[in-house]
Amino acid sequence: MLGRERVGADADFFALGGDSVLATTVVARLREALDTGALPVRVLFAERTVARVCRRFAELEETPGRLEAVAAIWLEVEALSEEEIAARLG
Numbered sequence: 001m002l003g004r005e006r007v008g009a010d011a012d013f014f015a016l017g018g019d020s021v022l023a024t025t026v027v028a029r030l031r032e033a034l035d036t037g038a039l040p041v042r043v044l045f046a047e048r049t050v051a052r053v054c055r056r057f058a059e060l061e062e063t064p065g066r067l068e069a070v071a072a073i074w075l076e077v078e079a080l081s082e083e084e085i086a087a088r089l090g
Contacts, residue, residue, distance in 0.1 A: 001026060009051040013044060020045075030057075034070050038062060 002016045013023065023044045031039050038060045047053045061067045077085070 010049050012048045034067055
């Protein structure tokens with residue numbers, strides 16, 4: 001979203017070119033991917049880095065450990081090929 005291949009955990013979102021529109025889009029995508037509404041956009045403005053935003057979102061989640069579990073599953077699925085996904089679903 002920032003036009004970079006990789007962004008470090010301690011890189012400042014806004015220093016890398018992020019703005020309020022991108023912040024809203026990033027948080028909306030995170031809410032969808034992590035199946036939660038507990039991610040207020042204001043956290044990205046206050047915390048600014050991936051590492052700090054993640055810590056704050058984990059603190060805000062009503063069920064402790066839930067976001068970490070959902071993220072781990074998402075990353076596992078993301079690493080699968082289309083064929084592997086089809087085989088696991090079939």
